[in-house]
Amino acid sequence: MEEVLASVEARLRSALGEPDARAAVTFLGTDRIEVLRFRDEDGGLVRYATLGMSAAPMADPTAAFADPHKGPRAELVLSVRAGRADTDKVLRPLAVLAASPQVEGVVVAPGASLDVGEPLWPGAAFTSVLVAEPGGLVEDLELTEPMEPxxxxxxxxxxxxxxxxxxxxxxxxxxxxxxxxxTDLRDPLRRPVSLD
Known part of the structure; x- marks a missing residue:
């Protein structure tokens, strides 16, 4: 587990630079989840990435046996425009989402909706997120067999x-x-898209 997380953090650093802040959250009965903050000064963005969700594979909640090695592994990355809202308060909601595979037996995959039931940060119009396709910002991290990337x-x-x-x-x-x-999906103050 520690080796996996060390490799994950190294991959995040190589893709996003050095984190300028980190916070850890532990929920009863779960492993610790960290959230790292990266600033992209050139693009005026702040990125939040979880660290800890990938320590164990996500398991199908209907499976009789959870394989400790096989199964999808993931971390979550949120990118928003810096300085427009108090987005640092997203740390706890992100940790809640990252802990959902351990707590609720959820397998987080592209196309899924995840809801925290409260604004992602103070004044946010958003209480949920859409999980998008990986590979654009941070490349998949290959692990030794039989572990999945x-x-x-x-x-x-x-x-x-x-x-x-x-x-x-x-x-x-x-x-x-x-x-x-x-729609500027990185704008923390954006208005809802027209759905008519």
Whole structure:
């Protein structure tokens, strides 16, 4: 576990630079989840990445036996524009989402919706996120067999109306809607996309 997390942190550092802050959260009955903050001064972005979710593979909650080696592994990455909102308060909600495979037996994969039931940060219109496809920002981290690679899953904040629309029409349709309307998904103060 420690070797996996050391490799994951090294991959995050090579892709995003040195973290300028980190926080740790422990939930009853779970391993510690850390959230690292990276600043991209050139792009005016701040990125938050979890560290600890990939320590164990995610298991199908209906499986009779959870294999300690096989199964998907992931960490979560959220990118937002810096200085527009108090987004550092997203650390606990991100840790909650990262702990969901351990706590609820959820397998987090692209296209999934994850809801924390409260604003992601003070004043945010978003209580949930859409899990996007990995590979663009941080490349998958290959592990020794039989372990599966660690995937770094981008999170796209959703309003409650967007999340409801996504449940009916699907993740691809919502992403197409965002693209068509030129939605800046990194804007922590963005307005909901038109769903008419």
């Amino acid at each position: 660690v995937r770094f899953l981008p999170l796209l904040p959703m309003t409650s109306n967007e999340a409801a629309w996504k449940r009916v029409h699907g993740a691809a349709a919502l992403q197409e809607r965002w693209l068509t309307h030129g």
